[in-house]
Amino acid sequence: SLSDRLTATFKNLRGKGRxxxxxxxxxxREIRRALLDADVAVPVVREFVAQVKERALGEEVSTSLNPGQQIVKIVNDExxxxxxxxxxxxxxxxxxPTVIMLAGLQGAGKTTLAGKLAKHLKSQGHTPLLVACDLQRPNAVKQLQVNGERAGVPVFAPHPGVSSEFEASTGDPVAVARDGIAEAKTKLHDIVIVDTAGRLGVDTEMMEQAADIxxxxxxxxxLFVIDAMIGQDAVNTxxxxxxxxxxxxxxxxxxxxxARGGxxxxxxSVTGKPVMFASTGENLDDFExxxxxxxxxxxxxxGDILTLIEQAEKSWDKGEAERMAKKFTDREDFTLDDFLAQMQQIRKMGSMKKMLAMMPGAAISKQQLEQFDEKQMDRVEAIVRSMTPHERVAPKIINGSRRARIAKGSGVHVSEVNQMLERFGEAQKMMKKMASGGGIPGMPGARG
Ligand code: GDP
Ligand code: MG
Structure with a gap:
């Protein structure tokens, strides 16, 4: 993985002063490869890397970071x-009303997003109105109406009550948009979300229509809605x-x-416009x-690289931390450090899935097998690494604010920290059972 490659680079660089x-x-070179792997467009990678290089060479050498870490931090900041x-x-x-217009290629997810955004805004106390201006695709109006119903938000359509494809397709999207806003003013909606038509590729007629609206x-x-899987075409679109x-x-x-978000x-990078929302599934709640x-x-x-940097910034001294940990009187018998060590042990034995598949007549169901997930283990590791030595040996002290800090440090949601601690609690119980002559311990990294 990139993390491994960079960590190796760090090792080579450690101890150098400049x-x-x-x-x-x-x-x-490693950064460039990672960006290309994440499907960032080639010209964007080229420019980005040149900028990072220039900044890195001009930078004063940090006292707390080694050169590799310093460059990664520059990359992250950029x-x-x-x-x-x-x-x-x-x-x-x-x-x-605030007017929000959606634009983008067909299939990008505009109509779905319209419903999600409406639901989100409604939950914040707004009174949105959805306006159906995609009159090109049969059923587009209907699709928005379904989403509106699910979100509990009304939809303004060309011929309210009559969702005939024929009538809808003869409508004028510009007129519908205008009428929709007039409707919002009359009915006192404070936000209007205007869904528009897209084509499979960029074409002038579609763009003219969007520009007219x-x-x-x-x-x-x-809001320009774009499919994260679009890859190299992202720049042109x-x-x-x-x-x-x-x-x-x-x-x-x-x-x-x-998609890794390239x-x-x-x-x-090419437009200078900010990314504001993300859509993460087909359900209305899959919205961030x-x-x-x-x-x-x-x-x-x-994630773990950034944690490394954080630790370096705090002038982390592992030996000292371990000595400190021994002093804590609320130390548990099976700690998060043990949990982490166990997990690394398992990883050393190769891919989780491969290993489990080799276990004859394993006491593990197919369903459980699918729950093992290397990426999940990466995140669990990042979470533990974001904890202080005291927290690792005495997880009981990890309260809400500590959870929030750990989540931030490891780049995950607080809910993942909660889940991880829950799983750890279960593993801990298993270890206690084992110690008193029980069965197979719970495997760290397994969900549920
Ligand atoms: P539009 O043509 O831009 O209006 O796109 P749609 O909203 O109709 O979405 C096209 C397809 O992509 C539909 O099948 C959606 O259910 C699906 N879709 C939209 N957003 C997402 C998403 O975030 N994740 C997934 N997996 N599917 C999505
Ligand atoms: Mg649509």
Whole structure:
């Protein structure tokens, strides 16, 4: 993995006092490979790497970080900066309604997102209205109506009550958009979400229609919806939509798939527009506010690397930490350090799944087998590594604020820290049983 490669690079660099061109080149090569693996567009990678290199060579040598760590920190900072820095919130109109227009290719996830966004805004006390301006695809209006119903949000459509494909397809999307906003004003909706049509590829007719709608309704936000799986095409598509409708923000969809989010960097980098939301599934609740720092970690897959850096910044001394840990009187018999050591032991034996498959007549069901997940183990490890020595030996002290800090440090949601501690609690119980002559211990890293 990238983490392994970078850690190896760090080892080579450890102890050196200055950043030489050779050091920078070695690390930068790994970064370039990671970005390409994450499907960041080639020209974006080229520019990004050049910038990082320039910054790294000009940088003063840190006293607490080794050169490799220092470069990774620069990379992370740059990624976060390009992705928009802070999470960017919706720009609300001073005089309601706030008008939000969605644009993007067909199948990008606009209509689904319209429902998600409506539900999210409703839960925040807003009174959104959905407006169906995709009159090109048969059933598009119906699809929005279904989503609106699920979200508990009304939908303004060309011929309310009559969802005939024929009538809908003869409507004028610009007129519908305008009427929808008039309707929102009359009925006192404070936000209008305008769903529009897309095509499979960028074409001038579709772009003209989107541009016409934009000109007619003067939206406060134009959200460009893009499928994270689009890969190298992200640059051209984003550029075309930026030229065509001058969008104000980006929504990345289908992040539940294999995509590692490279499209986020490509789009943000070529357009300078922030990513604001992420869509992570087909259900209306699979919706997230976009966090640039978390996406930076996802792109570089370096949760544990960042933890390493944090530790270096705190001038971490493992020996000292261990001595301190011995002093804690609330120390448990089976600690999170043991848990971690166990997990590493298991990993050394090769891929979890392979190993489990080799166990004859294993007392492990197929379902349990599927729950083992290497990535999950990576995250569990990152979580434990973000804990203080005291927390590791006395997990009982890990209260809400500590959980929040650990989640931030390891780049996961608090819920994952909670789950992880729950699992650890179960493993701990198993170990106690084992000690008193019980059966097979619970495997760390297994869900549920
Ligand atoms: P539109 O053409 O841009 O309006 O796209 P749709 O909203 O109709 O979505 C196209 C397809 O992608 C539908 O089958 C959706 O259920 C699916 N979809 C949308 N967003 C997501 C997502 O975040 N994850 C997954 N897995 N599927 C999604
Ligand atoms: Mg649609």
């Amino acid at each position: 950043l030489s061109e050779a050091d920078v080149d070695g690390t930068v 990624l976060v900066r390009i992705l928009g820095g802070q999470t960017r919130r919706l720009n609300l109109a001073k005089v309601p 934009r000109a007619a309704i003067n939206p406060d936000e134009v 984003a550029q075309a939509f930026n030229d065509g409708v001058n969008f104000t923000g980006v929504v990345l969809t289908k992040l539940d798939g294999d 499209a986020a960097l490509s789009v943000a 506010i976009f966090h640039p720092d978390r996406m930076a970690s996802r792109i570089l897959d370096m």
